[in-house]
Amino acid sequence: MKIYTKTGDKGTTGLVGGSRLPKHDLRIECYGTVDELNSYLGLIRDQKLPTDNIAMLIEIQEQLFRVGAILATDPEKLKDESQRKKLGISFVKAEAITVLENHIDAMNLELPPMTHFILPGGHQTVSFCHIARCICRRAERAVSKLHADQPTQPEILVYLNRLSDFLFVLARKLSKDLKAEEIKWIPNKTP
Numbered sequence: 001m002k003i004y005t006k007t008g009d010k011g012t013t014g015l016v017g018g019s020r021l022p023k024h025d026l027r028i029e030c031y032g033t034v035d036e037l038n039s040y041l042g043l044i045r046d047q048k049l050p051t052d053n054i055a056m057l058i059e060i061q062e063q064l065f066r067v068g069a070i071l072a073t074d075p076e077k078l079k080d081e082s083q084r085k086k087l088g089i090s091f092v093k094a095e096a097i098t099v100l101e102n103h104i105d106a107m108n109l110e111l112p113p114m115t116h117f118i119l120p121g122g123h124q125t126v127s128f129c130h131i132a133r134c135i136c137r138r139a140e141r142a143v144s145k146l147h148a149d150q151p152t153q154p155e156i157l158v159y160l161n162r163l164s165d166f167l168f169v170l171a172r173k174l175s176k177d178l179k180a181e182e183i184k185w186i187p188n189k190t191p
Contacts, residue, residue, distance in 0.1 A: 016087055017074030026146050031071035033139040038064040040132040047125040050177075053170070056103055060163065063096050067156050071143070075150055092155040100162040107173040115184070118172070122180035129171035136164040 007013075012020045013028055021028060038061050045057040069089050070078065077083040084090070120130035140160040147157060175182050 015074045016069065016072050016089065017077035017083070019074045019076075026142065027071060027150070030139065030142045030146050031068045033135065033142055034064055034068045034071065037132060037135040037139055038068070040128065040135055044125065044128045044132060047128070049125070049174075053174075059099070060166075063092065063159065066090060066092055067159065070153055070156065071146075075152070078152075091153050092159050094155060097155065097158050097162050100159070100166045104162070104166050104169050107169045111169070111172050111176060114172075117185040119183040119185050120171070122175050122182060123178045125178065126171045126175050126180055129167050129174060133164050133167035133171065136160055136167060140164065 008023065011023050013023050014020050015027070041057050041061050041064070045054055045061075049057075070091065073084075073087060073089050077087060078089065121127050140157065143152065143156055143160060146152060147154070172182065174180075
């Protein structure tokens with residue numbers, strides 16, 4: 001199979017199911033941003049992390065492929081269960097959200113309570129987590145906008161929201177593990 005098809009040379013791209021959209025369509029922006037996020041998670045995974053963190057990141061990346069597939073599928077095809085099965089598309093399950101919440105809660109138990117906002121940074125791996133968190137929020141905003149006009153699976157919004165929380169807590173946990181300083185943001189009260 002050739003990697004280039006030339007079918008997108010005029011600024012359109014095909015959805016799973018056959019329809020075509022302009023490459024600047026919000027739906028394309030949504031799954032493109034999810035793909036960008038997934039790539040950053042690969043970058044985080046490539047750091048020297050504990051095995052359990054790597055396993056969790058792989059699980060998240062697999063979920064993001066599912067999210068991307070849903071967003072890249074013609075919405076009319078998603079409405080019909082037999083069409084979804086034929087196309088190999090499965091929805092995000094509530095259990096995937098629970099897994100994120102359980103990991104967030106477990107990591108939080110090891111961290112001091114937050115009393116201030118924290119400046120992103122302190123270690124390269126921690127910074128990668130914060131970048132991924134920001135990309136996740138951008139994906140969430142785009143999917144929220146898409147969902148307002150073309151309803152998609154509601155669990156996608158919940159999953160992205162929880163994933164950004166997970167990435168924030170992972171950044172804090174890695175700061176602790178790597179002995180990186182968390183710099184609190186304390187606003188200057190003088191004008």
